[in-house]
Amino acid sequence: MITDRKVINLLAMVLYEVINHRVSIDVAFKRACKGKCASDLNEREKLYELSRKFVSDYFKLLCVTGKKDLSLKKLARIWLKGINKRLTNPACELSYSEWFYNRIKELLGDEAYVLLKTMNERHWWLRINTLLAPEEKVLKMLDNEGVEYEIDKDYPFMVKIIKSSKPIRLLRPVKEFNAIPQDKASAVVIDALKPQSGDVILDMAAAPGMKTSLIMMLTENKARIIAVDISIKRLKIMKDLLKRLGVDLSRVYLVHGDSTQFNVRHADKILLDSPCSNSGAIDKDPGIKIHLSDGKINYYSNIQRSLLMNALKLKVEQIVYSTCSIMPEEGEYVIDYVMKNSRDLTIKLVKEIKWASHGYPVVKFYGNLMRLFPHIHGTEGFFIAKIYVSQ
Structure with a gap:
């Protein structure tokens, strides 16, 4: 079992990679996790989700602490303890820069809040690759893996994933290229x-x-x-x-x-x-x-x-x-x-x-x-x- 200290170090390293090397969350996690994370798949996925949420809450943390010069490890410790402070500024609450939130609000008014809140939530789509397999076959494969999904009403080859017990990349149809993670x-x-x-x-x-x-x-x-x-x-x-x-x-x-x-x-x-x-x-x-x-x-x-x-x-x-x-x-x-x-x-x-x-x-x-x-x-x-x- 990975210790709290190791979790703090991992989160800090992920955020460091994102901030200083300008890489994606996936690349940052792979670099930070290499040789340090548990080999257990479920444990690794929990750490990945923690890392995603930590990076997503970066601006919220800056609002809570009021400081930009805190070490990344200190930010990780504060975040793991939980952010209990009530934030009245919507940019802080949703964890976006003030500049970006105000820019979107100029364009959409009050709808900006709903949009940016939705963007904090991960959504998964799969595109059934009919070059390799018919739609019915791929849907049956998803059923067999216990995946909950919705077939899109506009494009029957697009499937919205509601719930999956394993990472999308490890689903059999994805591993066999019969389905591809691709947004609608x-x-x-x-x-x-x-x-x-x-x-x-x-x-x-x-x-x-x-x-x-x-x-x-x-x-x-x-x-x-x-x-x-x-x-x-x-x-x-x-x-x-x-x-x-x-x-x-x-x-x-x-x-x-x-x-x-x-x-x-x-x-x-x-x-x-x-x-x-x-x-x-x-x-x-x-x-x-x-x-x-x-x-x-x-x-x-x-x-x-x-x-x-x-x-x-x-x-x-x-x-x-x-x-x-x-x-x-x-x-x-x-x-x-x-x-x-x-x-x-x-x-x-x-x-x-x-x-x-x-x-x-x-x-x-x-x-x-x-x-x-x-x-x-x-x-x-x-x-x-x-x-x-x-x-």
């Missing part, structure tokens, strides 16, 4: 793209390949995809993943390149699921809270503008632009920028997914944009724009 928001993005058999699709930020594999699944391996990524390392990992998922690699062209400058002779559709702040994925990685800032959001916004401007130059009629972000700088304002700087093109925005929320009312055309929210749709926070382009 990703399915919505691809639904907006409407891929068809025979389509040539340019995926401008393809790695790790989850949306590429979903396109191939929905077209029964009959689309052709030009998958571009700036990281050759990620492309190599992507190739291995696609193979394991049953994707026909002869129909996927992996290209190492910079999509802000990339050119292509022909494509029917473009998918630009852009690099972003991941502010919509806090439920998956609470460490994201700690590093969100104006500077980080503006950094990604500039990349997104460059990527989308180049996509518009490629003379492709349909583009889907998406980000896992709840910030307008990575959504509405990016679309506004490219429209103002592409006067030679006729750009039409279509709200392809009717049940999605519309964009923030910070631009005139917000009603033609799409947003997904955790507290409304049970997904990660996402921005989606379906763009039709003509010369």
Whole structure:
């Protein structure tokens, strides 16, 4: 049994990795746990959940202690004893930076509280990989493992996990790649793209390949995809993943390149699921809270503008632009920028997914944009724009 002192040391090390090395909670836990955690799976999972909650409560701890110079071990001790102080400041109560809470409240009013509270809770989705197994078979496998789930009403291949006695990654269908942990928001993005058999699709930020594999699944391996990524390392990992998922690699062209400058002779559709702040994925990685800032959001916004401007130059009629972000700088304002700087093109925005929320009312055309929210749709926070382009 791991001792309290070891738990304190572990929590402090996880938070240190998140703060100083800017890694995800998963990477931080693996590094902190290496050679120190119990080999017992249940014990390890308890420590992981403790670590997640500790990192998520970082801003709450700063509010309670009123100090930023306390050691991480001291913070861990205080947290393990329990936070009994009543917090009247909603940013402190929900454990977000004051800046971030106020920014979301400017956009959503009182609804911001519900959204940010929901983002503190972990939600799990599985995508049934019909390239390898029919839906019925995978559902039976989940039944046999005692998993409680709901089949999604919009996409029958998406399953919301209600309860599982073991970590999702250790479920048999996941280990055999018959099911893939993937948020419903990703399915919505691809639904907006409407891929068809025979389509040539340019995926401008393809790695790790989850949306590429979903396109191939929905077209029964009959689309052709030009998958571009700036990281050759990620492309190599992507190739291995696609193979394991049953994707026909002869129909996927992996290209190492910079999509802000990339050119292509022909494509029917473009998918630009852009690099972003991941502010919509806090439920998956609470460490994201700690590093969100104006500077980080503006950094990604500039990349997104460059990527989308180049996509518009490629003379492709349909583009889907998406980000896992709840910030307008990575959504509405990016679309506004490219429209103002592409006067030679006729750009039409279509709200392809009717049940999605519309964009923030910070631009005139917000009603033609799409947003997904955790507290409304049970997904990660996402921005989606379906763009039709003509010369």
